[in-house]
Amino acid sequence: MEQLTFLAVHAHPDDEASSSGGLYRLLADQGVRTVLVTCTNGECGDAPDGAKPDASHHDGDEVAAIRAVELDNAVKILGISRLVRLGYRDSGMKGWPQNDDPESFWATPVEVAAAKLADILIAERPQVIMTYNAHGFYGHPDHIQAHRITLAALEMIDYEPTLYFNAIPASVMVHWRARWEQEDRERAEADAAKGIVREPEVPDPDEEEFEMGTPDDEISAIIDIGDVTGAKFDALEAHVSQIADSFWMKMGRERFMEIMRTEWFVRVTNPMNIDGCVDDIFAGYR
Numbered sequence: 001m002e003q004l005t006f007l008a009v010h011a012h013p014d015d016e017a018s019s020s021g022g023l024y025r026l027l028a029d030q031g032v033r034t035v036l037v038t039c040t041n042g043e044c045g046d047a048p049d050g051a052k053p054d055a056s057h058h059d060g061d062e063v064a065a066i067r068a069v070e071l072d073n074a075v076k077i078l079g080i081s082r083l084v085r086l087g088y089r090d091s092g093m094k095g096w097p098q099n100d101d102p103e104s105f106w107a108t109p110v111e112v113a114a115a116k117l118a119d120i121l122i123a124e125r126p127q128v129i130m131t132y133n134a135h136g137f138y139g140h141p142d143h144i145q146a147h148r149i150t151l152a153a154l155e156m157i158d159y160e161p162t163l164y165f166n167a168i169p170a171s172v173m174v175h176w177r178a179r180w181e182q183e184d185r186e187r188a189e190a191d192a193a194k195g196i197v198r199e200p201e202v203p204d205p206d207e208e209e210f211e212m213g214t215p216d217d218e219i220s221a222i223i224d225i226g227d228v229t230g231a232k233f234d235a236l237e238a239h240v241s242q243i244a245d246s247f248w249m250k251m252g253r254e255r256f257m258e259i260m261r262t263e264w265f266v267r268v269t270n271p272m273n274i275d276g277c278v279d280d281i282f283a284g285y286r
């Protein structure tokens, strides 16, 4: 039988765990070859003391070195067969000065990075690939660029894989949003008790509004990761320098394993002419 290969294009170390960690572990357990392309080194992540990139002592190279080790650990936990680092510098959030660094992923011409990805695709010939939608799922420039280079690379190769974007159904997003708002309120109350007053965040009028949730009827793959949620949690935890404070970690492993039992995707190319919503990302290939 033909070797099944899955490849995902992710922006930063930790994205592989958060948006496809369950899928990776599940496929590895099924004997599928799995490839991870991580586009940036994550220089704009938190420093070991929690400092953000605008802090004067924040050292992007040091942050990247820590994240490289964390990524290696997550790759082991998820059973990923091959990790390819494209090695671009993290572009930071929209409007940050790092956007203009010529070595940043955002400043790299799409066709240049896409050609590198195309070489990997031609060598590995994954039947199924995954990245983010045109908004980079949540608007981060590196995620948008990951989307762009993936679509451009598909134009450069000699076959058509099935492409999926990761997604959260709108009905699920409603719950998460409520949870995040609650956390924000609690943080503001805790700050207020300490005498810290924060200016309320004013939305940027130039900011394009987009909805992170995908209409439920557009979801075309619902993957039950219930058997491997523990591994997904452990892979997230491997990125401790970035997410020790995240709502996932605060949830704790047990609660996480109860709640985070599904990953969702939207099919974008469909060379196997699959109909409707599937529960196997390799539907049509096995």
Ligand SMILES: [Zn+2]
Residues within 6 Å of the ligand: 011, 012, 015, 140, 143
């Ligand atoms: Zn990211």
